[in-house]
Amino acid sequence: xxxxxxxxxxxxxxxxxxxxxxxxxxxxxxxxxxxxxxxxxxxxxxxxxxxxxxxxxxxxxxxxxxxxxxxxxxxxxxxxxxxxxxxxxxxxxxxxxxxxxxxxxxxxxxxxxxxxxxxxxxxxxxxxxxxxxxxxxxxxxxxxxxxxxxxx
Amino acid sequence: xxxxxxxxxxxxxxxxxxxxxxxxxxxxxxxxxxxxxxxxxxxxxxxxxxxxxxxxxxxxxxxxxxxxxxxxxxxxxxxxxxxxxxxxxxxxxxxxxxxxxxxxxxxxxxxxxxxxxxxxxxxxxxxxxxxxxxxxxxxxxxxxxxxxxxxx
DNA sequence: GTAGAATTGATAATCATTCTCATTACGGTG
DNA sequence: CACCGTAATGAGAATGATTATCAATTCTAC
Ligand SMILES: [Mn+2]
Ligand SMILES: [Mn+2]
Ligand SMILES: [Zn+2]
Ligand SMILES: [Zn+2]
Numbered sequence: 485x486x487x488x489x490x491x492x493x494x495x496x497x498x499x500x501x502x503x504x505x506x507x508x509x510x511x512x513x514x515x516x517x518x519x520x521x522x523x524x525x526x527x528x529x530x531x532x533x534x535x536x537x538x539x540x541x542x543x544x545x546x547x548x549x550x551x552x553x554x555x556x557x558x559x560x561x562x563x564x565x566x567x568x569x570x571x572x573x574x575x576x577x578x579x580x581x582x583x584x585x586x587x588x589x590x591x592x593x594x595x596x597x598x599x600x601x602x603x604x605x606x607x608x609x610x611x612x613x614x615x616x617x618x619x620x621x622x623x624x625x626x627x628x629x630x631x632x633x634x635x636x
Numbered sequence: 637x638x639x640x641x642x643x644x645x646x647x648x649x650x651x652x653x654x655x656x657x658x659x660x661x662x663x664x665x666x667x668x669x670x671x672x673x674x675x676x677x678x679x680x681x682x683x684x685x686x687x688x689x690x691x692x693x694x695x696x697x698x699x700x701x702x703x704x705x706x707x708x709x710x711x712x713x714x715x716x717x718x719x720x721x722x723x724x725x726x727x728x729x730x731x732x733x734x735x736x737x738x739x740x741x742x743x744x745x746x747x748x749x750x751x752x753x754x755x756x757x758x759x760x761x762x763x764x765x766x767x768x769x770x771x772x773x774x775x776x777x778x779x780x781x782x783x784x785x786x787x788x
Numbered sequence: 789g790t791a792g793a794a795t796t797g798a799t800a801a802t803c804a805t806t807c808t809c810a811t812t813a814c815g816g817t818g
Numbered sequence: 819c820a821c822c823g824t825a826a827t828g829a830g831a832a833t834g835a836t837t838a839t840c841a842a843t844t845c846t847a848c
Contacts, residue, residue: 514794514845536835550797555836557795571723575805576835590765590774599769605761610780617742617751618785625725626778628762633770666814666825688804702828707805709826727836728804 518549522557523566523581531596532570532578532589570627592632601628670701674709675718675733683748684722684730684741722779744784753780 525541526533533541539554558579561567568582570589580589583600586607590599606624614622677693678685685693691706710731713719720734722741732741735752738759742751758776766774 512794512846516795516845518796534835552798552837553796559836575727590769590771592771593773599771601765605757606778609757613742613753613780614782619742619744619751619780619782620788621745622742622780622782624778624780626758626776628765628771628774628776630766630771630774632772636772664815664825668814668826670827686804704806704829705827711805 517547518553519557519561521547521549522554523561526567526579527581531598532568532580532591534572534576534578536576538579588626588628590628590630592635593629594631594635597632597634669699670705671709671713673699673701674706675713678719678731679733683750684720684732684743686724686728686730688728690731725781740778740780742780742782744787745781746783746787749784749786 521542522538525538525545529541535551535555535558538558539549539551542549542554558567558569562569562579566581567579568589570578570580570591572578580598583602585602586604587600587602588604588606590601591597606626610622610624614620673694674690677690677697687703687707687710690710691701691703694701694706710719710721714721714731718733719731720741722730722732722743724730732750735754737754738756740753740756740758742753743749758778762774762776766772
């Protein structure tokens with residue numbers, strides 16, 4: 485529901501040298517060509533792409549990346565907060581390179597164009613509601629959809 | 637996102653005699669035991685059930701209803717507005733017999749308990765946002781989740 | 789340059805949901 | 819109540835997205 489540092493593991497330097505703490509040896513998160521291609525593709529298009537769609541685009545753009553790899557990296561990038569996962573009404577999950585901070589999306593049902601909404605009214609509402617019903621650790625999930633100006 | 641007449645095709649009389657208009661013959665929507673069992677099961681439990689879970693319960697409660705039938709009826713009931721479909725974060729769709737009118741849900745991530753929220757702030761917000769960005773026919777979808785008082 | 793672990797990719801395996809189609813049960817009718 | 823035509827059911831096959839396998843490859847640090 486919120487992206488953090490868009491280029492956490494992608495864009496810049498970041499020696500990524502975790503303080504080798506955990507017993508047994510932590511992960512290393514390498515910077516591979518495939519991962520770069522995937523993120524790059526996402527960083528461009530203004531519409532959210534599903535794993536399959538992304539895979540198709542990469543194939544077209546000469547850079548053939550395995551489907552499994554696309555899934556893996558999208559999943560990873562998402563949990564790292566580098567990209568956002570969006571659930572389509574049909575069920576598939578689509579991904580998008582998002583700006584930082586908590587926000588929601590307004591998506592055009594016709595062309596898929598996405599607008600980021602950074603002023604979220606829901607937070608207050610959900611907090612109040614939660615308190616009212618004795619709930620803790622409330623999270624909210626919301627998506628708006630409509631028909632954009634162009635598509636009319 | 638909103639349920640209409642909870643017992644549209646279930647509870648009462650309703651001769652359901654469509655004015656045999658359409659060329660070729662319209663549907664009839666029969667009142668079968670299976671459909672009744674399904675709706676009945678849903679009308680009780682306070683937590684939303686997936687098709688599979690419902691199927692399991694029915695098996696346990698002696699009334700063995702085919703899985704395909706469970707899916708069919710849940711889908712149908714949902715589009716008739718008799719029940720609400722809720723998307724779980726994991727992806728499956730769960731169903732629930734809901735009160736009438738537009739509302740959202742606050743679900744306990746631990747036990748699955750559901751509270752219906754009938755005062756929706758989002759409507760106004762979404763309307764405003766939509767106008768601001770030149771979008772039409774805006775719809776919104778939202779779910780709250782947390783840990784309920786019991787589960788703490 | 790090497791070693792060694794992380795990553796890839798082709799493919800098989802899951803898993804929820806949908807489709808098929810022969811069989812059954814509804815809801816009138818006479 | 820027996821009978822018909824059709825909608826509904828159910829067992830299993832089919833689909834489609836996502837995940838797991840596992841040998842082969844590629845990063846990265848030394
Ligand atoms: Mn975003
Ligand atoms: Mn409800
Ligand atoms: Zn559009
Ligand atoms: Zn609970």
